[in-house]
Amino acid sequence: MTDNQLVEVPDGPEDDKEQTLVAHLVELRSRLVKMAISIVVVFACLSPFMKQIFDYLSEPLMVALPQGAKLLATGVIAPFMVPLKVTLFVSFIIALPYVLWQLWGFIAPGLYRKEKRLAAPIIVSSLLMFFLGMCYCYFIVFRMVFQFIAGFSPESVNFAPDIDSYFSFVLALFIAFGVTFEVPIVVVMLNRLGITTVEKLKKGRPYMIVGAFILAAIFTPPDVLSQCLLALPLVVLYQVGIWLCAIFGKAKDIDDEADD
Numbered sequence: 001m002t003d004n005q006l007v008e009v010p011d012g013p014e015d016d017k018e019q020t021l022v023a024h025l026v027e028l029r030s031r032l033v034k035m036a037i038s039i040v041v042v043f044a045c046l047s048p049f050m051k052q053i054f055d056y057l058s059e060p061l062m063v064a065l066p067q068g069a070k071l072l073a074t075g076v077i078a079p080f081m082v083p084l085k086v087t088l089f090v091s092f093i094i095a096l097p098y099v100l101w102q103l104w105g106f107i108a109p110g111l112y113r114k115e116k117r118l119a120a121p122i123i124v125s126s127l128l129m130f131f132l133g134m135c136y137c138y139f140i141v142f143r144m145v146f147q148f149i150a151g152f153s154p155e156s157v158n159f160a161p162d163i164d165s166y167f168s169f170v171l172a173l174f175i176a177f178g179v180t181f182e183v184p185i186v187v188v189m190l191n192r193l194g195i196t197t198v199e200k201l202k203k204g205r206p207y208m209i210v211g212a213f214i215l216a217a218i219f220t221p222p223d224v225l226s227q228c229l230l231a232l233p234l235v236v237l238y239q240v241g242i243w244l245c246a247i248f249g250k251a252k253d254i255d256d257e258a259d260d
Contacts (some may be wrong), residue, residue: 018161033101037184043091053090054163060142061166064150071163082163089171093134118192125187133256134174136233141173145226169221176219179232187241188248201242208238224245 046053058071070164073079078259092099153159161169161173190196216231 028106031106034096035099035102038095039088039091042095043088046087046091046094050083050087054086057170058163058166060138061146063143064146065151065159069160071166072160073164074162075164076097078162078164082167082172086167093233094133097127100184101201118189122185125181129181129185130178133178136181137173137177140230141172141177142225144229145221148223148225149221176230177233180230181237183234183237184241184244187238188244191245192248197244198245201238201245204220205238205242209235212238 031147059070073082075081104120104123108119113120150159185203191198191201212231212234216227216236218225220230
């Protein structure tokens with residue numbers, strides 16, 4: 001063998017790991033781009049209806065306001081920016097199933113078969129329960145709370161909230177109630193993973209009731225009605241989670257990696 005001949009050295013484990021990491025990063029970037037494009041496409045389709053979307057979102061408050069009253073816009077660009085933010089939020093909610101599908105496509109190859117069978121129903125049910133919590137908030141909570149607050153407004157006070165403050169308030173309650181409706185999913189998941197049992201969940205029910213009202217006092221306005229409208233579903237959904245655990249029971253231990 002001469003000196004000018006090159007000896008090919010096979011790639012080592014470090015090179016394989018580096019190539020695998022790069023491939024994962026490329027795939028992640030591709031999926032993030034697809035997620036962003038899906039939101040932009042939905043936003044582009046909804047943008048001509050920004051006014052109508054904001055009017056629909058503000059309908060529960062408008063019903064509670066005195067006849068002829070309107071919301072206020074204290075910022076110079078608020079009449080444009082707030083409907084735009086509302087439309088962007090609605091676009092994200094509509095595109096959320098596709099976003100989660102792309103996320104699932106990225107993490108699924110690294111899961112065992114039994115983990116996949118457990119994760120897929122959790123993702124679907126969590127999405128449905130989050131939407132259900134938002135619907136409960138919009139159709140029931142908003143209409144009752146705004147009527148309650150407007151009824152306590154003195155005659156000398158012009159009850160006309162700012163649109164930016166209204167959007168922040170609505171967004172916070174949407175997230176709070178959406179997360180609240182995830183309680184049965186969390187309870188069932190903890191039971192299926194063997195972290196807790198039905199007996200422990202029943203013993204922790206009194207602490208859950210106290211914690212529910214504490215969380216409601218933190219995430220809702222300082223009125224009794226809105227706090228009860230969040231705390232009571234939280235307690236009921238916790239009990240529903242216990243019933244589901246009693247029905248389905250705890251999952252068996254995951255098989256060894258060789259078996260999977």
